[in-house]
Amino acid sequence: MNEHGAVEVMANGEPRSVPAGSTVAALLERLAVDPATVVVERNGTILRGPALGQVVLEPGDVLEIVHFVGGG
Amino acid sequence: MPKDLMAAPADPQAPAQPGGADDRLRIGDRVLTSRLIHGTGRFPSSAVLAACIAAAGPGMLTVAVRRLHLDGDRRSELEGLDLRRYPLLPNTAGARTAAEAVRLARLGRAAGLSDWVKVEVVGDPDTLLPDPVETLEATRQLVAEGFTVLPYTSDDVVLAFRLAEAGAAAVMPGAAPIGTTLGVQNIHNLRLIIARCPVPVIVDAGLGVPSDATRVMEWGAAGVLVNTAIARAGDPVAMAAAFAGGIAAGRAAHRAGPAEWRAGGHGASSPASGLPTAPNTPSAP
Numbered sequence: 392m393n394e395h396g397a398v399e400v401m402a403n404g405e406p407r408s409v410p411a412g413s414t415v416a417a418l419l420e421r422l423a424v425d426p427a428t429v430v431v432e433r434n435g436t437i438l439r440g441p442a443l444g445q446v447v448l449e450p451g452d453v454l455e456i457v458h459f460v461g462g463g
Numbered sequence: 464m465p466k467d468l469m470a471a472p473a474d475p476q477a478p479a480q481p482g483g484a485d486d487r488l489r490i491g492d493r494v495l496t497s498r499l500i501h502g503t504g505r506f507p508s509s510a511v512l513a514a515c516i517a518a519a520g521p522g523m524l525t526v527a528v529r530r531l532h533l534d535g536d537r538r539s540e541l542e543g544l545d546l547r548r549y550p551l552l553p554n555t556a557g558a559r560t561a562a563e564a565v566r567l568a569r570l571g572r573a574a575g576l577s578d579w580v581k582v583e584v585v586g587d588p589d590t591l592l593p594d595p596v597e598t599l600e601a602t603r604q605l606v607a608e609g610f611t612v613l614p615y616t617s618d619d620v621v622l623a624f625r626l627a628e629a630g631a632a633a634v635m636p637g638a639a640p641i642g643t644t645l646g647v648q649n650i651h652n653l654r655l656i657i658a659r660c661p662v663p664v665i666v667d668a669g670l671g672v673p674s675d676a677t678r679v680m681e682w683g684a685a686g687v688l689v690n691t692a693i694a695r696a697g698d699p700v701a702m703a704a705a706f707a708g709g710i711a712a713g714r715a716a717h718r719a720g721p722a723e724w725r726a727g728g729h730g731a732s733s734p735a736s737g738l739p740t741a742p743n744t745p746s747a748p
Contacts, residue, residue: 403530422533429531430573435566437573455530457570461512461540462527462554463502463641463668463690 400452409448416444418454429458486718488522488685490663491579491611491632493550495522498680499710500552500665502690506699509540515693515703516544523550525581525688527557528570552613554581561600568605580605581635581667582614591641595622599629606630615667618652620659627662634660635688638679639669642691646675657683673702673709680713681721 397408402418409418415438419426431438432455438446488495501521506512516524524546531537553571558564561584568580582601586594598614599622605612606629614626615635623634636656639645646669647653657664663685670676676687689706696702722729 403533405533424531424533430528430570432570437569439573455570456533457528457574458531458539459526459541459546459551459553459571459574460529461503461506462556463504463525463688 398448398450398452400448400450400454402454403456413448414444415442415446415448415454418448419443419456422456424456429456431456486714488663490613490685493523493579493611495550495686496520497522497707497710498686498714499676499707500525500667500686500688501549501703502688502694503541503544504690505694506540507694509538509543511699512540512694513544514700516549518700519693519703519707521549521707522686523552525552525554525690526571526575527554528567528574529557550579551575551577552579552581554583554615555601556583556585558584558601559586559594559597560584561597561604564597564601565604565608568601568610569608572610578609579611580613582612593617593637595619598622599625602626602629602631613665618649618656620652620655623656623660623664627660631662633663633665633685635665635667637668638666638675641668643669644671644692644695645669646671647678653679654682673705675709676706677709677713677716680710681716683717684713686710 396411398411400407400409409421415431415433416426426443431443433446434453488498497520499519499521500523501516501519502525503512553575555564555567558567564582564584571580572578582598582605584594584597584601585591593615595617598616602612602614611632613633613635614631616622616626618636623636626634636653638647665686665688666679666684667688670687670689670692679687687710693699693703693706
Protein backbone atom coordinates (compact mmCIF):
# COMPACT_ATOMS: atom_id res chain seq x y z
CA MET A 392 0.00 0.00 0.00
CA ASN A 393 1.33 3.45 -0.83
CA GLU A 394 0.90 6.71 1.07
CA HIS A 395 -2.46 7.36 -0.63
CA GLY A 396 -3.95 4.13 0.67
CA ALA A 397 -3.81 2.59 -2.79
CA VAL A 398 -2.63 -0.83 -3.88
CA GLU A 399 -0.63 -1.29 -7.08
CA VAL A 400 -1.37 -4.41 -9.09
CA MET A 401 -0.59 -5.55 -12.62
CA ALA A 402 -3.62 -6.23 -14.78
CA ASN A 403 -2.94 -7.65 -18.25
CA GLY A 404 0.59 -6.36 -18.07
CA GLU A 405 -0.31 -2.80 -17.10
CA PRO A 406 0.01 -1.26 -13.63
CA ARG A 407 -3.31 -0.39 -12.02
CA SER A 408 -3.97 1.37 -8.75
CA VAL A 409 -6.96 0.39 -6.61
CA PRO A 410 -8.05 1.51 -3.14
CA ALA A 411 -6.70 -0.65 -0.36
CA GLY A 412 -9.09 -3.42 0.50
CA SER A 413 -10.49 -3.70 -3.04
CA THR A 414 -11.64 -7.10 -4.18
CA VAL A 415 -11.04 -8.48 -7.67
CA ALA A 416 -14.72 -7.82 -8.41
CA ALA A 417 -14.23 -4.17 -7.42
CA LEU A 418 -11.32 -3.87 -9.85
CA LEU A 419 -13.45 -5.34 -12.64
CA GLU A 420 -16.16 -2.83 -11.83
CA ARG A 421 -13.66 0.05 -11.98
CA LEU A 422 -12.55 -1.26 -15.38
CA ALA A 423 -16.20 -1.62 -16.50
CA VAL A 424 -15.69 -5.33 -17.18
CA ASP A 425 -18.67 -7.67 -16.85
CA PRO A 426 -17.35 -10.56 -14.72
CA ALA A 427 -19.60 -12.97 -16.62
CA THR A 428 -17.68 -12.34 -19.85
CA VAL A 429 -14.14 -12.93 -18.62
CA VAL A 430 -11.93 -15.30 -16.69
CA VAL A 431 -9.57 -13.86 -14.10
CA GLU A 432 -6.33 -15.48 -13.12
CA ARG A 433 -4.59 -14.07 -10.03
CA ASN A 434 -0.96 -15.01 -9.49
CA GLY A 435 -1.47 -18.08 -11.65
CA THR A 436 -4.68 -19.28 -10.00
CA ILE A 437 -8.07 -19.02 -11.71
CA LEU A 438 -10.69 -17.30 -9.58
CA ARG A 439 -14.18 -18.64 -9.98
CA GLY A 440 -17.52 -16.88 -9.43
CA PRO A 441 -17.89 -16.01 -5.75
CA ALA A 442 -14.11 -15.80 -5.24
CA LEU A 443 -14.02 -12.63 -7.35
CA GLY A 444 -15.97 -10.81 -4.65
CA GLN A 445 -14.02 -12.35 -1.80
CA VAL A 446 -10.37 -12.14 -2.78
CA VAL A 447 -8.81 -8.85 -1.69
CA LEU A 448 -6.08 -7.48 -3.93
CA GLU A 449 -2.62 -7.29 -2.48
CA PRO A 450 0.29 -5.16 -3.65
CA GLY A 451 2.07 -6.74 -6.60
CA ASP A 452 -0.74 -9.09 -7.52
CA VAL A 453 -0.52 -10.18 -11.14
CA LEU A 454 -3.91 -10.45 -12.80
CA GLU A 455 -4.74 -11.85 -16.20
CA ILE A 456 -8.20 -10.98 -17.45
CA VAL A 457 -8.97 -13.09 -20.52
CA HIS A 458 -11.85 -13.89 -22.83
CA PHE A 459 -12.55 -15.86 -25.99
CA VAL A 460 -11.47 -14.35 -29.28
CA GLY A 461 -11.51 -15.69 -32.81
CA GLY A 462 -9.12 -18.57 -33.47
CA GLY A 463 -8.63 -21.70 -35.50
CA MET B 464 4.56 -48.34 -28.61
CA PRO B 465 1.62 -50.67 -28.09
CA LYS B 466 1.91 -53.62 -30.42
CA ASP B 467 -1.70 -53.64 -31.51
CA LEU B 468 -1.31 -50.21 -33.02
CA MET B 469 1.62 -51.36 -35.10
CA ALA B 470 -0.21 -54.46 -36.32
CA ALA B 471 -1.20 -54.99 -39.92
CA PRO B 472 -2.91 -51.96 -41.36
CA ALA B 473 -6.65 -51.92 -41.62
CA ASP B 474 -7.86 -52.90 -45.06
CA PRO B 475 -8.08 -49.62 -46.94
CA GLN B 476 -10.74 -51.14 -49.15
CA ALA B 477 -12.89 -52.20 -46.23
CA PRO B 478 -16.40 -50.91 -46.54
CA ALA B 479 -17.27 -47.77 -44.72
CA GLN B 480 -18.57 -48.03 -41.21
CA PRO B 481 -21.63 -50.21 -41.26
CA GLY B 482 -24.77 -48.35 -42.13
CA GLY B 483 -27.29 -46.93 -39.78
CA ALA B 484 -29.10 -43.72 -40.56
CA ASP B 485 -27.34 -41.90 -37.73
CA ASP B 486 -23.96 -40.98 -39.13
CA ARG B 487 -23.25 -38.24 -36.63
CA LEU B 488 -19.72 -37.99 -35.32
CA ARG B 489 -19.32 -39.00 -31.71
CA ILE B 490 -16.32 -37.78 -29.75
CA GLY B 491 -16.18 -38.04 -25.99
CA ASP B 492 -19.53 -37.00 -24.60
CA ARG B 493 -20.52 -34.97 -27.65
CA VAL B 494 -22.54 -35.94 -30.71
CA LEU B 495 -21.69 -33.46 -33.44
CA THR B 496 -24.38 -32.38 -35.87
CA SER B 497 -21.79 -31.74 -38.59
CA ARG B 498 -18.33 -33.00 -39.45
CA LEU B 499 -17.20 -29.48 -40.25
CA ILE B 500 -15.41 -27.74 -37.41
CA HIS B 501 -15.33 -24.02 -38.11
CA GLY B 502 -12.55 -21.68 -37.05
CA THR B 503 -13.38 -18.13 -36.04
CA GLY B 504 -10.09 -16.31 -36.67
CA ARG B 505 -9.06 -13.83 -39.37
CA PHE B 506 -12.56 -13.18 -40.70
CA PRO B 507 -13.15 -9.77 -42.33
CA SER B 508 -15.82 -8.88 -39.76
CA SER B 509 -17.97 -10.43 -37.09
CA ALA B 510 -20.96 -10.12 -39.44
CA VAL B 511 -19.18 -12.15 -42.13
CA LEU B 512 -18.14 -14.72 -39.54
CA ALA B 513 -21.72 -15.08 -38.33
CA ALA B 514 -22.96 -15.49 -41.92
CA CYS B 515 -20.28 -18.12 -42.62
CA ILE B 516 -21.29 -20.10 -39.57
CA ALA B 517 -24.93 -19.91 -40.58
CA ALA B 518 -24.01 -21.12 -44.08
CA ALA B 519 -21.73 -23.92 -42.91
CA GLY B 520 -23.79 -25.25 -40.00
CA PRO B 521 -20.66 -26.48 -38.21
CA GLY B 522 -20.53 -29.15 -35.53
CA MET B 523 -18.15 -27.13 -33.37
CA LEU B 524 -16.49 -23.73 -33.32
CA THR B 525 -12.87 -23.20 -32.35
CA VAL B 526 -11.97 -20.14 -30.29
CA ALA B 527 -8.78 -18.80 -28.74
CA VAL B 528 -8.13 -17.38 -25.26
CA ARG B 529 -6.55 -13.95 -25.07
CA ARG B 530 -6.25 -10.94 -22.79
CA LEU B 531 -9.16 -8.54 -22.80
CA HIS B 532 -8.04 -5.12 -24.02
CA LEU B 533 -8.65 -3.04 -20.93
CA ASP B 534 -8.08 0.23 -22.76
CA GLY B 535 -9.62 1.13 -26.08
CA ASP B 536 -11.63 -1.20 -28.26
CA ARG B 537 -12.68 -4.29 -26.35
CA ARG B 538 -14.77 -5.83 -29.07
CA SER B 539 -13.74 -9.20 -30.42
CA GLU B 540 -14.77 -10.78 -33.71
CA LEU B 541 -16.98 -13.09 -31.65
CA GLU B 542 -19.15 -10.19 -30.63
CA GLY B 543 -22.67 -10.69 -31.85
CA LEU B 544 -22.28 -14.46 -32.10
CA ASP B 545 -24.41 -16.58 -29.83
CA LEU B 546 -21.65 -18.89 -28.68
CA ARG B 547 -24.14 -21.04 -26.78
CA ARG B 548 -25.63 -22.26 -30.05
CA TYR B 549 -22.58 -24.29 -31.00
CA PRO B 550 -20.29 -26.54 -29.00
CA LEU B 551 -17.03 -24.68 -28.45
CA LEU B 552 -13.55 -26.06 -28.86
CA PRO B 553 -11.15 -23.64 -27.17
CA ASN B 554 -7.60 -23.92 -28.48
CA THR B 555 -4.24 -23.37 -26.84
CA ALA B 556 -2.86 -21.37 -29.75
CA GLY B 557 0.03 -19.21 -28.66
CA ALA B 558 1.47 -21.90 -26.43
CA ARG B 559 5.09 -22.89 -27.07
CA THR B 560 5.39 -25.39 -24.22
CA ALA B 561 3.19 -28.02 -22.63
CA ALA B 562 2.96 -25.88 -19.48
CA GLU B 563 1.67 -22.90 -21.47
CA ALA B 564 -0.86 -25.12 -23.24
CA VAL B 565 -2.11 -26.51 -19.93
CA ARG B 566 -2.54 -22.99 -18.56
CA LEU B 567 -4.47 -21.82 -21.63
CA ALA B 568 -6.61 -24.95 -21.51
CA ARG B 569 -7.57 -24.25 -17.91
CA LEU B 570 -8.47 -20.66 -18.77
CA GLY B 571 -10.52 -21.89 -21.72
CA ARG B 572 -12.31 -24.38 -19.51
CA ALA B 573 -13.15 -21.65 -17.01
CA ALA B 574 -14.39 -19.37 -19.80
CA GLY B 575 -16.40 -21.94 -21.68
CA LEU B 576 -17.59 -24.15 -18.86
CA SER B 577 -16.59 -27.22 -20.80
CA ASP B 578 -13.52 -29.42 -20.59
CA TRP B 579 -12.89 -29.70 -24.31
CA VAL B 580 -9.62 -28.40 -25.68
CA LYS B 581 -7.74 -28.37 -28.94
CA VAL B 582 -4.11 -28.65 -27.91
CA GLU B 583 -1.94 -26.55 -30.17
CA VAL B 584 1.72 -26.11 -29.27
CA VAL B 585 3.73 -24.42 -31.99
CA GLY B 586 7.35 -25.47 -32.23
CA ASP B 587 8.41 -23.25 -35.10
CA PRO B 588 7.02 -19.72 -35.22
CA ASP B 589 7.85 -19.29 -38.91
CA THR B 590 5.81 -22.24 -40.16
CA LEU B 591 3.53 -22.73 -37.12
CA LEU B 592 4.37 -26.42 -37.27
CA PRO B 593 3.46 -28.18 -34.04
CA ASP B 594 6.01 -29.23 -31.45
CA PRO B 595 5.50 -32.99 -31.19
CA VAL B 596 7.19 -33.44 -27.81
CA GLU B 597 5.33 -30.62 -26.06
CA THR B 598 2.05 -31.58 -27.76
CA LEU B 599 2.29 -35.13 -26.45
CA GLU B 600 3.21 -33.93 -22.97
CA ALA B 601 0.35 -31.41 -22.89
CA THR B 602 -2.06 -34.11 -24.06
CA ARG B 603 -0.96 -36.41 -21.25
CA GLN B 604 -1.33 -33.71 -18.60
CA LEU B 605 -4.71 -32.49 -19.80
CA VAL B 606 -6.13 -36.00 -20.12
CA ALA B 607 -5.03 -36.56 -16.51
CA GLU B 608 -6.92 -33.38 -15.54
CA GLY B 609 -10.10 -34.72 -17.11
CA PHE B 610 -10.08 -32.71 -20.33
CA THR B 611 -11.39 -34.04 -23.61
CA VAL B 612 -8.26 -33.45 -25.64
CA LEU B 613 -8.03 -33.02 -29.40
CA PRO B 614 -4.39 -32.34 -30.26
CA TYR B 615 -3.32 -30.58 -33.43
CA THR B 616 -0.43 -32.63 -34.73
CA SER B 617 1.75 -33.02 -37.78
CA ASP B 618 1.18 -35.79 -40.31
CA ASP B 619 3.56 -38.09 -38.41
CA VAL B 620 1.88 -41.48 -38.24
CA VAL B 621 3.48 -42.85 -35.09
CA LEU B 622 2.95 -39.58 -33.23
CA ALA B 623 -0.76 -39.80 -34.01
CA PHE B 624 -0.76 -43.29 -32.46
CA ARG B 625 1.11 -42.02 -29.43
CA LEU B 626 -1.39 -39.21 -28.92
CA ALA B 627 -4.26 -41.68 -29.10
CA GLU B 628 -2.43 -43.90 -26.63
CA ALA B 629 -2.04 -40.88 -24.33
CA GLY B 630 -5.81 -40.52 -24.23
CA ALA B 631 -6.58 -38.03 -26.99
CA ALA B 632 -10.30 -38.21 -27.85
CA ALA B 633 -9.44 -37.47 -31.48
CA VAL B 634 -6.27 -36.51 -33.31
CA MET B 635 -6.03 -33.55 -35.65
CA PRO B 636 -3.21 -33.95 -38.16
CA GLY B 637 -2.53 -31.02 -40.44
CA ALA B 638 -2.90 -31.43 -44.18
CA ALA B 639 -0.28 -28.69 -44.53
CA PRO B 640 1.07 -26.02 -42.19
CA ILE B 641 -1.50 -23.65 -40.66
CA GLY B 642 -2.79 -20.97 -43.00
CA THR B 643 -0.95 -22.18 -46.10
CA THR B 644 -4.04 -23.44 -48.01
CA LEU B 645 -1.70 -25.93 -49.72
CA GLY B 646 -4.01 -28.91 -49.33
CA VAL B 647 -2.80 -32.41 -48.45
CA GLN B 648 1.00 -32.51 -48.67
CA ASN B 649 1.67 -36.08 -47.54
CA ILE B 650 -1.09 -38.26 -48.91
CA HIS B 651 0.43 -41.52 -47.73
CA ASN B 652 0.98 -40.43 -44.14
CA LEU B 653 -2.45 -38.87 -43.84
CA ARG B 654 -4.14 -41.95 -45.26
CA LEU B 655 -2.18 -44.18 -42.89
CA ILE B 656 -3.27 -42.09 -39.92
CA ILE B 657 -6.91 -42.09 -41.06
CA ALA B 658 -6.90 -45.83 -41.73
CA ARG B 659 -5.11 -46.95 -38.60
CA CYS B 660 -5.51 -44.47 -35.78
CA PRO B 661 -7.86 -45.92 -33.15
CA VAL B 662 -9.55 -42.57 -32.44
CA PRO B 663 -11.40 -40.24 -34.85
CA VAL B 664 -9.10 -38.29 -37.17
CA ILE B 665 -10.02 -34.68 -37.90
CA VAL B 666 -7.89 -33.10 -40.57
CA ASP B 667 -6.90 -29.66 -39.40
CA ALA B 668 -4.95 -26.90 -41.05
CA GLY B 669 -3.62 -26.20 -44.49
CA LEU B 670 -6.72 -27.01 -46.54
CA GLY B 671 -7.36 -24.68 -49.44
CA VAL B 672 -10.47 -25.67 -51.34
CA PRO B 673 -13.47 -27.94 -50.71
CA SER B 674 -12.00 -30.73 -52.84
CA ASP B 675 -9.17 -31.00 -50.29
CA ALA B 676 -11.79 -31.65 -47.63
CA THR B 677 -13.72 -34.02 -49.88
CA ARG B 678 -10.60 -36.11 -50.49
CA VAL B 679 -9.76 -36.62 -46.84
CA MET B 680 -13.39 -37.39 -46.03
CA GLU B 681 -13.43 -39.97 -48.86
CA TRP B 682 -10.41 -41.57 -47.23
CA GLY B 683 -12.36 -41.88 -44.01
CA ALA B 684 -11.46 -38.81 -41.99
CA ALA B 685 -14.01 -38.23 -39.24
CA GLY B 686 -14.13 -34.52 -39.84
CA VAL B 687 -12.33 -31.42 -41.04
CA LEU B 688 -11.40 -28.17 -39.34
CA VAL B 689 -11.41 -25.16 -41.66
CA ASN B 690 -10.55 -21.56 -40.89
CA THR B 691 -8.27 -19.65 -43.26
CA ALA B 692 -9.66 -21.23 -46.43
CA ILE B 693 -13.07 -19.80 -45.55
CA ALA B 694 -12.01 -16.60 -43.80
CA ARG B 695 -9.70 -15.50 -46.61
CA ALA B 696 -11.84 -16.61 -49.57
CA GLY B 697 -13.12 -14.00 -52.01
CA ASP B 698 -16.63 -14.69 -50.75
CA PRO B 699 -16.25 -16.33 -47.36
CA VAL B 700 -19.95 -17.11 -46.93
CA ALA B 701 -20.16 -18.90 -50.28
CA MET B 702 -16.93 -20.76 -49.47
CA ALA B 703 -18.31 -21.84 -46.09
CA ALA B 704 -21.28 -23.40 -47.85
CA ALA B 705 -18.96 -24.97 -50.45
CA PHE B 706 -16.85 -26.60 -47.72
CA ALA B 707 -19.97 -27.95 -46.03
CA GLY B 708 -20.99 -29.48 -49.37
CA GLY B 709 -17.51 -30.87 -50.02
CA ILE B 710 -17.35 -32.51 -46.61
CA ALA B 711 -20.82 -34.00 -47.00
CA ALA B 712 -19.93 -35.36 -50.46
CA GLY B 713 -16.69 -36.91 -49.22
CA ARG B 714 -18.38 -38.51 -46.25
CA ALA B 715 -21.18 -39.90 -48.40
CA ALA B 716 -18.62 -41.30 -50.85
CA HIS B 717 -16.68 -42.94 -48.03
CA ARG B 718 -19.82 -44.60 -46.75
CA ALA B 719 -20.81 -45.64 -50.23
CA GLY B 720 -17.44 -47.37 -50.75
CA PRO B 721 -15.40 -46.22 -53.74
CA ALA B 722 -15.11 -48.64 -56.68
CA GLU B 723 -12.02 -50.80 -56.35
CA TRP B 724 -8.94 -50.03 -58.43
CA ARG B 725 -8.09 -52.74 -60.93
CA ALA B 726 -5.30 -53.03 -63.45
CA GLY B 727 -6.99 -52.49 -66.77
CA GLY B 728 -10.04 -51.04 -65.10
CA HIS B 729 -13.48 -52.55 -64.73
CA GLY B 730 -14.04 -52.72 -68.52
CA ALA B 731 -16.06 -50.50 -70.73
CA SER B 732 -18.96 -48.76 -69.07
CA SER B 733 -21.14 -49.37 -72.11
CA PRO B 734 -22.05 -52.98 -73.06
CA ALA B 735 -19.66 -54.77 -75.41
CA SER B 736 -22.52 -56.75 -76.98
CA GLY B 737 -25.76 -55.76 -78.60
CA LEU B 738 -24.23 -53.28 -80.97
CA PRO B 739 -26.59 -52.79 -83.95
CA THR B 740 -25.17 -54.44 -87.06
CA ALA B 741 -24.09 -52.08 -89.76
CA PRO B 742 -26.21 -52.33 -92.89
CA ASN B 743 -24.60 -54.28 -95.79
CA THR B 744 -25.33 -51.55 -98.20
CA PRO B 745 -22.56 -49.06 -98.55
CA SER B 746 -23.37 -45.72 -97.15
CA ALA B 747 -24.38 -42.95 -99.46
CA PRO B 748 -21.53 -41.27 -101.24
